[in-house]
Amino acid sequence: MSRSAAQESPTGHYHTAGLALLTVGGINALIAAVGLVQGRADGFISQGVMLTFALGMVGVGGWMRSRRADAP
């Protein structure tokens, strides 16, 4: 039986948000990495910057997912 949001562990909200960041960061990192590998000269997209921010998001997402203990 599923638990309601009120019964749920607060850490679960960090885990879901972390998953969202890992997903968004992962998609963007993939797009940027493909662009960099292909050496795409694109006036609109700065691949290096995109990759940096995407990896930053993956890092924050990973930190959120790694939280184990609930706040008191």
Add this chain to the structure above:
Amino acid sequence: MNLPNLSLGEYELVYNMLSLAIAAMFGSFVFFTVAQKQLTYKYRPALIMSSLVVFIAGYHYWRIFNSWESAYTLIDGAYKPSGKPFNDAYRYVDWLLTVPLLVAELVAVLALSREVRTPMMFKLIIASVLMIGTGYPGEISADTTVRGVWGFVSTIPFVYILYILWVELNKATADASPRVKKLLGDTKLLLLATWGFYPIAYLMPQLGVAAGSATVSLQVGYSVADILAKCGYGFMIYAIAQAKMEAEGASPAEVAA
């Protein structure tokens, strides 16, 4: 982009708006970072996302501002193109990174049950990536037919996002307090109003608006829309979290934890 000659007032209007956007984004970043501690544990992820959004946007505005400065030279009391390109396309990187987070943070702040929030977040993230991704081929094309086709394609995920926010999210928050419902409704309207500006800008070439005359209004419009869609939206997210805590009767000890 073929840049037009600009009067002193036109150039400085864009210059000041870009400058304002930088200040707004980094100011909001500081606020969202500090304000996380005023929320209970489960609402903090939404504000962490808001912090990321405004920081990334602030960086891109700084790059656009520098590009604007170097793209013009003051000659005989008027600003003329210096020959260096003006690249405001940093906005696309910014949108690809931040738009999925904007919709995800709205779900995060509502602290819905896992069974509801996880699939909803994924649907919104995938739809927003598709919306930005399919708009891009049209944006870089000079062919108005190609722009129109990709514009139409990117509208499909946009409509789907609206469906999720107005239908599925309303069902999921049916038992929320009246204040939370009111704030949620206002936040969705803010999102719709600010996102509504981007397709208008996208369609300007089809509407026959000359690139030169559109430059100033586009840059000012994008800046205002971004300040509202990122900073203003983040403040609404913060207000929703506060209203939910109030409805739950959160104690100071829970906030300090």
